[in-house]
Amino acid sequence: MAQDAPRPDATPKASHYVNGAYREDEAGAPIPVVYPATGEELTRVHAATPAVIDAALAAAAAAGPVWAAMTGAERGRILRRAADILRERNRELSTLETLDTGKPLQETLVADAASGADALEYFGGLAAGIAGQHFQLADGDWAYTIREPLGVCVGIGAWNYPTQIACWKAAPALACGNTMVFKPSETTPLCALKLAEILTEAGAPPGVFNVVQGMGEVGAQLVGDDRVAKVSLTGSVPTGRRVYAAAAEGMKHVTMELGGKSPILVFADADIDDAVSAAINGNFYSSGQICSNGTRVFVEEPVREEFLAKLSARLSGVVMGDPLDETVNFGPMVSERQMQIVQGYIEKGRAEGARLVAGGGRVDRAGFYLEPTVFADVTDDMTIAREEIFGPVMSVFSFATEEEGLARANATEFGLSAAVFTRDLARGHRVAAGLRAGTCWINQYNLTPIEMPFGGVKMSGVGRENSRAALEHYSQEKTVYVGMGAVDAPF
Ligand code: NDP
Numbered sequence: 001m002a003q004d005a006p007r008p009d010a011t012p013k014a015s016h017y018v019n020g021a022y023r024e025d026e027a028g029a030p031i032p033v034v035y036p037a038t039g040e041e042l043t044r045v046h047a048a049t050p051a052v053i054d055a056a057l058a059a060a061a062a063a064g065p066v067w068a069a070m071t072g073a074e075r076g077r078i079l080r081r082a083a084d085i086l087r088e089r090n091r092e093l094s095t096l097e098t099l100d101t102g103k104p105l106q107e108t109l110v111a112d113a114a115s116g117a118d119a120l121e122y123f124g125g126l127a128a129g130i131a132g133q134h135f136q137l138a139d140g141d142w143a144y145t146i147r148e149p150l151g152v153c154v155g156i157g158a159w160n161y162p163t164q165i166a167c168w169k170a171a172p173a174l175a176c177g178n179t180m181v182f183k184p185s186e187t188t189p190l191c192a193l194k195l196a197e198i199l200t201e202a203g204a205p206p207g208v209f210n211v212v213q214g215m216g217e218v219g220a221q222l223v224g225d226d227r228v229a230k231v232s233l234t235g236s237v238p239t240g241r242r243v244y245a246a247a248a249e250g251m252k253h254v255t256m257e258l259g260g261k262s263p264i265l266v267f268a269d270a271d272i273d274d275a276v277s278a279a280i281n282g283n284f285y286s287s288g289q290i291c292s293n294g295t296r297v298f299v300e301e302p303v304r305e306e307f308l309a310k311l312s313a314r315l316s317g318v319v320m321g322d323p324l325d326e327t328v329n330f331g332p333m334v335s336e337r338q339m340q341i342v343q344g345y346i347e348k349g350r351a352e353g354a355r356l357v358a359g360g361g362r363v364d365r366a367g368f369y370l371e372p373t374v375f376a377d378v379t380d381d382m383t384i385a386r387e388e389i390f391g392p393v394m395s396v397f398s399f400a401t402e403e404e405g406l407a408r409a410n411a412t413e414f415g416l417s418a419a420v421f422t423r424d425l426a427r428g429h430r431v432a433a434g435l436r437a438g439t440c441w442i443n444q445y446n447l448t449p450i451e452m453p454f455g456g457v458k459m460s461g462v463g464r465e466n467s468r469a470a471l472e473h474y475s476q477e478k479t480v481y482v483g484m485g486a487v488d489a490p491f
Contacts, residue, residue: 007099007324008092008099010033010043010096010099010100010190012043012045012193015045015046015047015048015189016048016052016210016211016212017193017197017209017210017211018059018211019055019056019059019206020059020200020206020207022193023055025046025048026046027046027049028046028047028048028049028052029046029047029215030044030045030046031044031045031186032044033045033100033188033189034335035099035367036101036332036334036367036368037323037366038367039336039366039367039368042099045189047186047213047214047215047218048183048213048214048218050221053212053218053221053222053225056181056211057152057222057227057228058227059210060179060180060181060207060208060210060227061151061152061179061227062207063179063205063206063207064149064152064177064178064179066205067174067205068148068149068177068178070177071128072128072129072175072177075127075174075175075177076123076124076125076126076127077203078202078203079120079123079171079174079175080124080125082120082195082199082202082204083116083117083118083119083120083124085198085202086116086117086120086167087113087117089113089198090109090113090114090117093112093163093191093194094109094112094113095108096190096194097112097113097162098323098324098331100162100189101159101160101161101162101286101334102287102323102331102332102334103286103287103289103331104323104330104331105323105325105326105328106326106327106328106329107285107286107329107331109326111164112161112164113163115163115164115167115168115450116164116166116167116171116195117167118449118450119167119168119171119450119466120167120170122450123172123174123175123470123471124175126468126471127175127176130147130175130176130471131147132146132147132477132478139485140484141482141483141484141485142482143479143481143482144479144482145477145478145479145480146478147176147471147475147477148177148476148477149176149177149178149474149475150176150178150229150230150474150475150476151178151227151229152178152179152180152181152227152228152230153173153178153181153229153230153232154180154181154182154183154219154222154223154230154232155169155170155180155181155182155183155232156183156219156231156234156235156243157169157182157183157184157185157192157234157235158185158234158235158236158291159184159187159289159335160286160289160290160291160334162184162185162188162189162190162192163191163194163195165234166182166191166192167195168466169182169232169234169255169465172465173230173474174199174204174208174209175471175474176471177475178230178475179208179209179210180208180209181212181222181228182196182209182210182211182212183211183213183214183218183219184211184213186213186215187335192211195209196209196211216239219233219243220242220246223243223246223247224246228252229252230253230254230473231252231254231255232254232255232256232257232463232465233255233257234257234258235257236258236388237258237413237414237459237460239258240256240258244256244462253473253476254462254463255455255461255465256461257291257455257456257461257465258291258416258456258459258460258461259390259416260291260292260293260295260388260414260415260417260456260460261295261296261385261387261388261414262282262293262295262414262417262437263294263296263297263408263409263410263412263419264278264279264282264297264419264420264421264445265298265399265405265406265418265419265420265421265422265431266297266298266299266300266303266307266421267300267402267405267420267424267427268301268302268303269424270421270423270443271421272306273310275307275421276307276311276314277314278419278444278445279294279394279445280311280314281445281446282294282446283297283372283392283393283394284330284392284394285446286331287330287331287332287333287370287391287392288342288372288390288391289333289334289338289390289391291460292439294417294418294419294445294446295394296378296385296395296397296409298397298398298405298408298409299396299397299398299399300398300400300405301398301400308357308374308376308396311357311358311374311396312357315358315359315372315374317329318330320363320369330372330392331369332368332369333368333391338368339362339369339370341389341390341391342370342390342392342393343362343370345383345384345389345391346370346393348382349378349382349384349393349395353377353382354375354377354378354379355377356375357396358371358372358373359371359372359373359374370391370392371392372392372394373393373394374393374394374396375393375395375396376396378396378397380408382395385397402427402430402431405431406435409435410434410435410436412458413458413459414458415436415438415457415459415460416455416456416460416461417437417441417446417456418435418440418441419440420432420435420441420442421442421443422442422443428443429442437456437457437460438453438454438455438460438461438464439452439453439455448466449466450466450467451467452466452467453465453466453467453470454466454467
């Protein structure tokens with residue numbers, strides 16, 4: 001059984017990774033790393049001191065010209081080598097991800113280092129093809145553009161997908177010739193250090209990818225530094241507002257991957273079993289700690305009770321337990337604090353009159369476990385219908401017409417994702433066109449292959465990760481006008 005396998009030592013060689021090597025500075029505030037399944041402290045890291053922050057930024061700035069001078073093909077080869085190493089070490093990295101986040105090994109074996117490897121492979125493959133444009137102009141003149149890196153990029157991560165977030169930011173940034181200083185969430189500091197180690201092993205020069213630990217204030221110091229050209233944040237909307245404003249002070253480029261309150265519209269003609277599967281994936285995978293989750297499930301009235309009955313029956317398939325046991329398919333919340341936040345929302349749902357169909361309680365065991373929770377008869381004005389919960393709490397609504405369903409689905413400040421379930425081809429595309437979200441799925445949910453752009457509209461963010469679109473967000477075009485004839489002047 002997987003739980004009998006020896007657990008890898010989670011203690012990193014040091015807290016930070018700067019200029020191609022681990023680095024420690026015990027003067028920084030200690031940050032405990034807690035295993036969410038038991039509440040035990042696995043290890044500690046230290047927050048970056050100003051000296052460490054400065055060293056990381058200096059290393060990234062110094063490495064920039066070296067890295068950018070390499071050909072795209074050379075950089076791409078290193079990224080693809082790193083992808084291979086991630087895949088070779090998938091089990092070890094997945095186990096570390098599970099220790100860091102509490103997500104079941106059943107998930108991390110397929111969703112984290114694997115997704116990170118996809119990003120490094122994809123952008124590694126594109127690196128040699130990054131190119132500018134050519135314009136033929138009047139009188140034989142012409143112009144061309146050079147697609148240049150931005151410089152030092154800062155990546156700041158949330159705690160739900162620490163490996164994937166680091167890779168989704170590092171891969172396009174490095175492919176374009178930028179260097180990066182990455183700050184993981186202080187809740188999950190371990191996985192990004194492994195990525196740094198692997199990039200070095202794959203041949204990335206020192207300073208190309210650095211990791212510094214710390215709370216939001218370390219992130220704020222990075223964002224405010226004059227050496228930084230671009231900030232890519234994955235986090236909540238309130239943090240996004242602060243970071244975007246700070247970046248604007250220095251006219252820095254930004255990518256903001258923020259929160260959501262995404263709708264899933266289930267029409268009466270849909271395959272209800274598929275819709276239930278999608279709602280389960282979109283609310284309970286990673287114990288609901290996914291930005292793009294479809295936490296507002298709108299079910300057309302005639303099939304609402306069928307949907308709820310099938311959903312309730314499927315919840316008996318939840319296997320809760322030690323996430324390192326590969327038969328477990330539902331793990332704890334990442335932290336006691338996050339568990340308490342979600343419990344607060346469940347209480348509000350009850351108090352505001354939503355009907356509790358399933359779950360609602362803390363599980364009687366060590367660690368930060370909450371039951372998968374379903375509320376029905378939720379109205380649009382309830383707190384659980386409006387605010388991002390970031391936990392295993394699904395709200396089910398009903399609607400009567402396509403127009404009504406679409407209008408209510410869009411009545412949110414967020415716009416990360418959305419889905420429609422129907423067998424009517426025309427309606428599927430019509431509703432997808434009307435949904436105000438960065439990603440819409442028809443008869444599917446939460447699949448985010450690297451080829452597809454991913455990002456939000458409205459308060460859910462700015463810019464796109466993944467796909468060729470990400471290259472635009474980590475580079476800029478310099479225009480060169482070439483005069484081929486005499487220069488005219490009025491006098
Ligand atoms: P937070 O917004 O609390 O934190 C995100 C990161 O920003 C953390 O590393 C945090 O540091 C850091 N930070 C906080 N304040 C500042 C600041 N002033 N300047 C610079 N950095 C700062 O998000 P969570 O970690 O709680 O993650 C959950 C949120 O992330 C949810 O809203 C979720 O929807 C969103 N998310 C979005 C995704 C997307 O792609 N759209 C994907 C995954 C999650 P620290 O926490 O260490 O103090």
